[in-house]
Amino acid sequence: MKIVFDDKFNNSEYSTDPAAAKGRLDGIMEIVNKNKKLYEVITPVPAKDEDVLRAHTIRHLERISMDGLLFELSALAAGASITAAVEAYKGNPSFAVIRPPGHHASSDSCWGFCFFNNISISLLRLFYEGKIKSAFVLDFDLHTGDGNINILEKRGDGFRVSILNPHSIGRSDYIREVKAYMESLKDADIFAASAGFDQGIDDWGNLLYPEDYTELGRLMKVYSEKICSGRRYALLEGGYNHEAVAMNFDAFCQGFN
Numbered sequence: 001m002k003i004v005f006d007d008k009f010n011n012s013e014y015s016t017d018p019a020a021a022k023g024r025l026d027g028i029m030e031i032v033n034k035n036k037k038l039y040e041v042i043t044p045v046p047a048k049d050e051d052v053l054r055a056h057t058i059r060h061l062e063r064i065s066m067d068g069l070l071f072e073l074s075a076l077a078a079g080a081s082i083t084a085a086v087e088a089y090k091g092n093p094s095f096a097v098i099r100p101p102g103h104h105a106s107s108d109s110c111w112g113f114c115f116f117n118n119i120s121i122s123l124l125r126l127f128y129e130g131k132i133k134s135a136f137v138l139d140f141d142l143h144t145g146d147g148n149i150n151i152l153e154k155r156g157d158g159f160r161v162s163i164l165n166p167h168s169i170g171r172s173d174y175i176r177e178v179k180a181y182m183e184s185l186k187d188a189d190i191f192a193a194s195a196g197f198d199q200g201i202d203d204w205g206n207l208l209y210p211e212d213y214t215e216l217g218r219l220m221k222v223y224s225e226k227i228c229s230g231r232r233y234a235l236l237e238g239g240y241n242h243e244a245v246a247m248n249f250d251a252f253c254q255g256f257n
């Protein structure tokens with residue numbers, strides 16, 4: 001599978017929040033670089049203003065662009081998300097290992113370590129190119145992706161997006177909830193995951209084990225193959241125990257690929 005990554009994401013100076021913590025992506029990329037049979041790394045180009053503006057107001061873009069480094073990394077993370085979406089559309093499962101994350105960014109505001117909404121920017125690019133008319137977003141981050149919901153649900157342009165933020169309290173109920181939702185999906189032209197690992201054991205949420213992430217990845221694979229020729233991609237959101245993030249990322253990819 002394709003891993004979209006750029007060394008610039010290792011720069012931890014863009015913010016002082018936990019998503020920007022030094023070394024946070026090191027464990028993931030160590031695993032990626034050790035397993036060349038499974039993972040192929042491709043590098044992104046930054047999103048253009050017109051890409052960002054499909055999801056955000058000019059005012060929001062201008063606010064972020066006042067901080068040069070923050071803007072550079074946010075535009076690159078959005079660009080990497082577009083690359084992942086384009087690869088997925090071509091039939092290559094892909095995962096963008098990026099920061100800053102995006103699911104708490106709404107069109108004119110942001111919080112929770114997020115600045116540009118990566119999922120929305122990437123899906124809207126495919127929609128506006130006429131490639132997709134609908135999408136399914138599984139957001140398995142510990143926190144509800146309010147930005148995804150605000151931007152993607154109830155749109156006026158005909159783009160239809162179903163979003164699931166599972167909220168079951170037990171592990172097996174959580175997996176059952178995801179499976180039942182996918183089973184009920186009628187159509188979606190692509191599957192995207194807001195892949196936060198902060199719901200993991202040893203992380204903030206302390207709920208999901210590595211095998212649960214493998215199962216989430218497997219469900220994304222099985223149901224995308226059933227509904228949309230296997231078109232699927234994932235974007236990194238939260239996850240703050242650096243060792244657990246790496247392990248759970250790898251576990252997810254084992255099922256997802």
Ligand SMILES: [Zn+2]
Pocket residue numbers: 141142143196198237238239
């Ligand atoms: Zn989170």
